[in-house]
Amino acid sequence: MSARYQILHDTHYRYASPVSLAQQLVHLWPRDCPWQRCEERVLEVSPLPTRRRDEQDVFGNPLTRLGLEYKHDELKVSTRVRIEVLPRALPALCASPAWEQARDALAYSRQALSPALLDASRYRFESPFVRLKQRFVAFSEPCFAAGVPLLEAVRALMEKIFREFTFDAGATQVATPLLEVLERRRGVCQDFAHLMLACLRSRGLAARYVSGYLLTRPPPGQARLIGADASHAWISVFCPRHGWVDFDPTNNLLPALEHITLGWGRDFADVSPLRGVILGGGHHDPEVRVTVLPLDQLGG
Numbered sequence: 001m002s003a004r005y006q007i008l009h010d011t012h013y014r015y016a017s018p019v020s021l022a023q024q025l026v027h028l029w030p031r032d033c034p035w036q037r038c039e040e041r042v043l044e045v046s047p048l049p050t051r052r053r054d055e056q057d058v059f060g061n062p063l064t065r066l067g068l069e070y071k072h073d074e075l076k077v078s079t080r081v082r083i084e085v086l087p088r089a090l091p092a093l094c095a096s097p098a099w100e101q102a103r104d105a106l107a108y109s110r111q112a113l114s115p116a117l118l119d120a121s122r123y124r125f126e127s128p129f130v131r132l133k134q135r136f137v138a139f140s141e142p143c144f145a146a147g148v149p150l151l152e153a154v155r156a157l158m159e160k161i162f163r164e165f166t167f168d169a170g171a172t173q174v175a176t177p178l179l180e181v182l183e184r185r186r187g188v189c190q191d192f193a194h195l196m197l198a199c200l201r202s203r204g205l206a207a208r209y210v211s212g213y214l215l216t217r218p219p220p221g222q223a224r225l226i227g228a229d230a231s232h233a234w235i236s237v238f239c240p241r242h243g244w245v246d247f248d249p250t251n252n253l254l255p256a257l258e259h260i261t262l263g264w265g266r267d268f269a270d271v272s273p274l275r276g277v278i279l280g281g282g283h284h285d286p287e288v289r290v291t292v293l294p295l296d297q298l299g300g
Contacts, residue, residue: 002087004082007079010076019073030261040081083260091241091245096242099203123208168187172187174268196249211271215259
C-alpha cells in the first residue's frame with residue numbers, strides 16, 4: 001500500500017520598504033527517492049522573477065534560483081505538489097552492527113573509502129547549526145553502552161529526546177544555540193533534529209538533517225484547516241550494513257507513509273525552504289501557510 005498527498009506551501013513576504021534587488025534559493029520541490037515519487041509540482045512566484053533556474057544542489061536536492069532585479073514591496077512563493085509515498089523496508093534494529101563498528105568504518109585510515117562511506121563522511125562534521133561538544137556525548141551516554149547495535153542506540157536516543165524535551169513553538173528561534181536548547185529542554189522539531197545530529201556526530205557517526213512534511217490529523221469531528229500544517233524535520237543516520245535509516249525525535253517514531261521528504265543536508269541551513277539576499281526591504285517577517293491533504297479526501 002502507498003499514500004498519496006497534495007501539498008500546498010505558500011510564503012508571503014511584505015516588506016516595510018521596497019526591495020530593489022533580490023536573489024533567492026528555493027527548496028520546495030520534493031526530491032525523488034526510492035520511497036516516494038512526485039506526480040505533479042508547480043512553483044508560482046509573484047512578482048515574476050527576472051531570472052529563474054531549476055537545478056540540483058550539492059546534496060542532490062531540487063533547487064530553484066530566483067533573481068528579481070527590479071523594485072518590489074512583496075514576494076509570494078507558492079508550490080503545489082502531488083506525491084505518492086511508498087512503504088519503506090525498515091531494518092531489524094537489533095541486527096545492525098555495534099555503534100563503535102559503524103564509527104570506526106567512517107574514521108580516517110590509509111585505505112580508500114567506498115562511495116557510500118565517502119558520501120556519508122560529509123555528515124560527520126560540524127555545520128552552521130550543529131556543533132560537536134562533549135556535552136552532547138555526555139547527554140547521549142546512557143544510550144551508547146559498549147557493543148550496543150547502532151540502530152538500537154539511535155532509537156534509544158530518539159526516545160530520550162522525546163521523553164525529556166517539551167515541544168514549545170515559542171521557546172526558540174532559528175539561531176538559538178543548541179547548548180541553550182539542551183539546558184532549557186524545550187524547542188521545536190528543528191531543534192530536536194539538530195540536537196540528535198549533534199549527539200551522533202559528536203560520537204563520530206554520520207547523520208543528516210531531513211526536511212519535509214508530516215501529515216497531521218484534526219481533532220475528531222473537526223474539518224482539516226487549510227494552511228494549518230507546517231514544515232517538519234527529522235534525521236537520518238548512516239548504518240554501514242543498512243544504509244540510511246530515518247528517525248523522528250519529535251514524534252518518537254521511524255518515518256513511514258505519513259512523512260514526505262523534501263530534501264536533506266548537514267542542517268537546516270542547507271535545506272531552508274526559502275532564503276536569500278535582498279537589497280532594501282527593512283523589517284519583514286514571512287507569513288507561511290502549509291497544507292498536507294490526503295488525496296483520498298479530495299477524490300484524487
